[in-house]
Amino acid sequence: MLKKSVGLVGSSLLLFGLAACGGGGSDSGSGSENEGSSGGSGEGGSDAEVEIFSWWTGAGEEDGLMALIDMFEEEHPDISVENAAVAGGAGTNAKAVLATRMQGDDPPSTFQVHGGAELNDSWVAADKMEPLNDFYEEEELNDKFPEELVDMVSSDGDIYSVPVNIHRGNVMFYNMEVFEENDIEPPSDIDEFFEVAEELEAAGVTPLAMGDKESWPATQIYENLLLANLGPEDYEALWEGEVGFDDERVATATEQFGQMLEYVNEDHASRNWQDSAQMVADGEAAMINMGDWAKGYFVNDLGLEVNEGFGYTPFPGTSEEFMVITDTFGLPKGVENPEQVKEFLSVLGSKEGQDTFNPLKGSIPARVDADESKYDEYGQDTMEDFQETSLTPSLAHGSAASEGFVTKANQAVNIFVTQGDEEKLMESMQTALDEEQQ
Amino acid sequence: MADEVIDKAAAKDRVKRKKAVKDRWWAVAFIAPSFLLVAVFVYGFIGWTGYVSLSNWNSLTPDFSFAGLANYIYLFQDFRFQADLRNTLFFTLLFIGFVIVSGLGLAVLIDQKLKAETLFRNIFLFPMALSFVVTGVVWQWLLNPSTGYNTFLAFFGIQPLWYTDTTILGGFQWGSIEFGLPVAIIALVIAAVWQMTGFSLAMYLAGLRGIPEELREAARVDGASEWKVYMKVVIPLLLPITVSVVIIMAHISLKIFDLVYAMTGSGANFVTDVPGVYMFETTFRANYYANGAAIAMVMLILVAVFIVPYLLANRRREG
Known part of the structure; x- marks a missing residue:
């Protein structure tokens, strides 16, 4: 009898444990190490963290993201960055994880999303994104991107994300x-x-x-x-x-x-x-x-x-x-520390940020005033086409x-x-x- | 003196009964947490999925207005879902058939008092230790039309297309699909059988060891050949094991996702698509939550068709 009871206690504990793990796991994703290192301050000052969600795990793109994160952390030593990248080609797995988190009101601080319908018909239409018009004003970004591109990240006159890079599909x-x-x-x-x-x-x-x-x-x-x-x-x-x-x-x-x-x-x-x-x-x-x-x-x-x-x-x-095909980053509703997320978006949208990220990723910058000398022959050709076509x-x-x-x-x-x-x-x-x- | 004995016995009895009542409370207390968790996280969510499948929630914005059976009707008219049901049917039949035949065959061989029995048992059991994802990735290359086995088969002038073959054997038009055996499914069956044979082997081996030697002896004394001993005595006695293997394999096969996702994907013309993959893509890629829930419910019903009679039969036997 005693053995049986012990077994039961054990198994119910195990069940509880699993349930707890499940919850915790989906919250923190791959960044549990980072949370650990920020230690005690994590509880009270958890707002000093920006979680970046993307599917940049391949050669080149991961280097680009890391360089961008390094650049941000140098400028903002008080804010730690959590890289919550989910592997899988063209973001198929990442999008599934993102949808689950967004539905569960647990949005990442900012996430990778293609400009256009993927942003507007999904997240903006579901009322999950904050407009960034003021941010664009403050950062003087309005004339830094081609108009057609800003249209792709806008819905009903409001701008919802910051384009980082451009890929060409044709x-x-x-x-x-x-x-x-x-x-x-x-x-x-x-x-x-x-x-x-x-x-x-x-x-x-x-x-x-x-x-x-x-x-x-x-x-x-x-x-x-x-x-x-x-x-x-x-x-x-x-x-x-x-x-x-x-x-x-x-x-x-x-x-x-x-x-x-x-x-x-x-x-x-x-x-x-x-x-x-x-x-x-x-x-x-x-x-x-x-x-x-x-x-x-x-x-x-x-x-x-x-x-x-x-x-x-x-x-x-x-x-x-x-x-x-443009990768952009926006600001989801319900994020605890929007100001710090905006700091990250500001680095992302800056000329230096884009010129750090894109040569590594192999894409061209979304900004029209980037430094051409940092790109290879293909990049320079494409940057020209980007402005003329x-x-x-x-x-x-x-x-x-x-x-x-x-x-x-x-x-x-x-x-x-x-x-x-x-x-x-x-x-x-x-x-x-x-x-x-x- | 005698009274005293009776009193003592009665007192003992009372204590026992009290203890039994106390034990029952403890039992309830211990079972309650897992009962509640299962009730909420298993049955509660099945109910929730059923509710969503009857709603109009087919975008990122939840919409629980009642849609009736619209999602189910859409599915059964859909080319892809019809193809999925066809693929599942043939995959399940072939997979279970081969797992039983190869598992039983190997178990009989190992049962012949081999010297290296443990070694062989472990070799055959080993694939079971892998996850379907690993199996899928490996077999994706082995059964690839341009690498793997085909580089060897090229010597004989055969170049099967394996899982990229879009032929439907014995196909005829039925609904919007061609009904018949999709050749590409065979590649998936090979991988799945390779992985799961060890399981049926272990089951059958245990079963064989459980059959008393006297029964076989008796048959032999009656003049039965070894073949007849197996056909008339051993295999009929293994029937309960076969039923268990069929049930377990059927529920794996009807729910299969990981192997297909890792190995072939949906395949050209959806020849290797299964409901699990369709459900994942519909729900998490297309954000058609109600449609995805409907697929999940159909899968649940398919599995229930196998499992429920088995559970009922088991209960009757135990009761």
């Missing part, structure tokens, strides 16, 4: 050696793409590498084709519901999408974007459409050099446009439409990649868009 990276050997030039429009692809295939090279184990790289190709056919204004109107998926130009884009998929590697469904980018680096494939984080992968992970190991050109037919929001990365629609679009694209039914793809997209706009 880039075609290619293997220079393969192109030289076959004596061809990278394609500048869609017709040229198909000509080049034919030639490459005849030469025994996979023309286009794709890794759609997760669907977004395929969706990315589709959005770039839509942009090429519709032009920047109607491309945006498409996501607003003002241009329908029954538009002739959409049909053309969809047809081209199907044709393009005929030139991709057969094992595309088993590869993620890095694995497919590696095909280009190794010369197995000639080209890949990928956001320019692929440049970071080529340079940092594979040790290639810009314009030697790999070349780049805008996605065929979109040289006048810039598909923007029209900026358009990316669907695949959540800037053009809500996460719900993006998920459904990815599903429709996934089915299309196998079945190739153009009508069905356009129909599913239109249905999903209609449902979203209700």
